[in-house]
Amino acid sequence: MQNNLVLLILSILSIFEVSAYSNVEKGAAARARCWTSGNGRPAQWWQEGDQVTRGKYFYECRRGQLEPLGCLSSTEEKIPLGHTFQQDRYEFICQLGSDGYIEFGYSACVGTDGRTYQKGETWTDAKNTYYYRCRDDGRVVKTTIEGCIAHDKQRRVPLGQTDDFNGYTYKCQQKTTGVVQMCSVGCIHEGTRYTVGQQYRDGDYLFYCKLQGGKCTKQCIGCVAGGQDLYDGQRYKRDGTTYQCEIRPGKRSHRAVGCSIVENGRDINKVIGCRWYEQNPDWKIEKTCETDGDNKTKVTTVGCIYKYKGFDRIFLEPGKYTIWNLPKQKDSSVGLACRKTADGAELVIFDVAQLERNTSGLKYDLPRGK
Numbered sequence: 001m002q003n004n005l006v007l008l009i010l011s012i013l014s015i016f017e018v019s020a021y022s023n024v025e026k027g028a029a030a031r032a033r034c035w036t037s038g039n040g041r042p043a044q045w046w047q048e049g050d051q052v053t054r055g056k057y058f059y060e061c062r063r064g065q066l067e068p069l070g071c072l073s074s075t076e077e078k079i080p081l082g083h084t085f086q087q088d089r090y091e092f093i094c095q096l097g098s099d100g101y102i103e104f105g106y107s108a109c110v111g112t113d114g115r116t117y118q119k120g121e122t123w124t125d126a127k128n129t130y131y132y133r134c135r136d137d138g139r140v141v142k143t144t145i146e147g148c149i150a151h152d153k154q155r156r157v158p159l160g161q162t163d164d165f166n167g168y169t170y171k172c173q174q175k176t177t178g179v180v181q182m183c184s185v186g187c188i189h190e191g192t193r194y195t196v197g198q199q200y201r202d203g204d205y206l207f208y209c210k211l212q213g214g215k216c217t218k219q220c221i222g223c224v225a226g227g228q229d230l231y232d233g234q235r236y237k238r239d240g241t242t243y244q245c246e247i248r249p250g251k252r253s254h255r256a257v258g259c260s261i262v263e264n265g266r267d268i269n270k271v272i273g274c275r276w277y278e279q280n281p282d283w284k285i286e287k288t289c290e291t292d293g294d295n296k297t298k299v300t301t302v303g304c305i306y307k308y309k310g311f312d313r314i315f316l317e318p319g320k321y322t323i324w325n326l327p328k329q330k331d332s333s334v335g336l337a338c339r340k341t342a343d344g345a346e347l348v349i350f351d352v353a354q355l356e357r358n359t360s361g362l363k364y365d366l367p368r369g370k
Contacts (some may be wrong), residue, residue: 034061057102068102070094089143091116109134109143122156124149130172130180131156148172148182157182168216169193184216199229205252206230220252235269241297242269259289259297272297282307283347304338304347305370315370318345321362323352337362 037043038052038059046052046061051069053059058078059066070080071094079085079094084107086092091108108116109132111123117134119141124131133146147158151165157172162185164170169186187194187209194200196216199208206222206229222231223245230236232247235257242258258271270276270289278285284305292298306314306324314324316338325333337348337358350358 031064034064034066036066056104068096071102071104086110086114086116090141106140109141122146128153145174145180148180151182162186164188164193167218184211184214187216187218189218201229204254220247222247223252223254225254237267237269239296240299254295256291256295256297259299261299270299275302277305278344280347282349284312285345285347287344299344301340301344304336304345306336306347306349312370314367316347316365319362320365321359322365322367323355324367335359336367 032048034046034050034052035043036046036052036054038046038054040053048061048063050061051058052061052066053072054066056072058069058072060069061067068081070078070083071092073079073085074087077085079092081094081096081102084091084093089110089112090106091110093105093107095103095105097103108118109121110116111132112126115123117123117132119134119136122131122133128149130148131146132143135142135144145159147156147161148163149155150157150163151170155163157163157170159172159174159180162169162171163182167188168184169188170182171185172180173183174180186196187198187200189200189202189207192200194209196209196211199206199221201207201224204224205220206224207218207220210217210219212219222229223234224230225236225238225243225245228236230245232245235242235244237243237260240260241256242260243254244257246253246255256272258269258274261268261270272289272291275286275288278287284307286302286305288300288302289297290300301318303315303317305312306316308314308326314322314336316322316336318338318340321335321337323333323335333352335348335350335352335355335358337350338345339348339362348358
């Protein structure tokens with residue numbers, strides 16, 4: 001009887017021990033699970049060792065806690081803690097922040113060629129037209145366009161600054177479209193800069209700096225003569241010749257167009273080919289304007305004209321003489337000689353008895369009318 005009672009007590013104790021051990025085991029298993037949302041699901045229990053993705057980070061359930069493992073790139077590639085990856089032209093590092101939370105950290109800038117550049121470093125674009133700099137911008141780095149590459153492809157020109165090349169001035173500018181390039185903003189002549197619209201002299205011609213098709217050009221717009229600026233069609237006089245400023249596409253000239261003379265106290269221009277007379281009661285001198293070699297003109301005396309009773313009768317070239325029988329006057333004649341002078345010629349009317357004295361050095365010519 002007593003032995004049976006002892007066996008019963010031992011049996012009951014064994015049952016309690018097994019039950020207690022089972023409860024301990026179940027409690028440990030419960031503490032190893034993690035309660036959280038993730039992988040696109042609402043909050044739930046996750047088992048030990050399960051990987052859970054939340055936003056751009058992924059974790060592992062360990063002893064009831066989410067242990068950070070790494071980050072997800074924009075292509076959903078898993079990046080372990082401490083590793084770097086490239087994304088959106090930057091290099092990132094997957095790291096734990098000072099607050100213990102996982103985060104993306106900027107580590108460098110990335111060029112179009114895939115090379116990485118540290119803070120402060122610079123590099124050019126693929127076409128070598130402008131250059132970048134990797135700048136420190138607080139907790140991140142930032143790629144900024146710093147300037148242009150000069151036309152010689154050797155020098156760098158910061159944004160907003162200018163550079164001279166091959167007779168023109170260029171400015172590094174960023175347009176509203178975001179394009180950065182060297183823009184033509186002026187002309188250079190003999191070391192002096194001229195902005196668009198400004199004029200300058202170059203020898204015998206007048207130029208201005210013109211913006212055409214987005215580029216500056218040196219446009220000839222006039223002539224320079226006697227210290228004065230002249231424009232197309234305007235005339236001036238020099239050394240007895242009248243010149244006209246002519247500006248044509250691809251051609252410019254100071255063209256001789258006439259003779260400059262003084263007539264009745266006034267400056268008169270006679271065009272090339274024009275003929276005129278210097279009058280006298282008994283005779284007149286015929287003159288013309290003609291070219292004289294390379295772009296010059298001269299006044300040439302055509303001849304002397306003898307007037308008789310108000311009408312032009314006899315014409316003589318300079319250096320010649322003649323004897324003319326007066327009309328309706330039998331055995332009455334007159335001697336005529338056209339002598340050269342410093343400014344042209346003069347007609348000498350003489351008595352035939354004085355022929356030898358008035359015709360010395362002259363050549364005889366038959367009388368001919370005018």
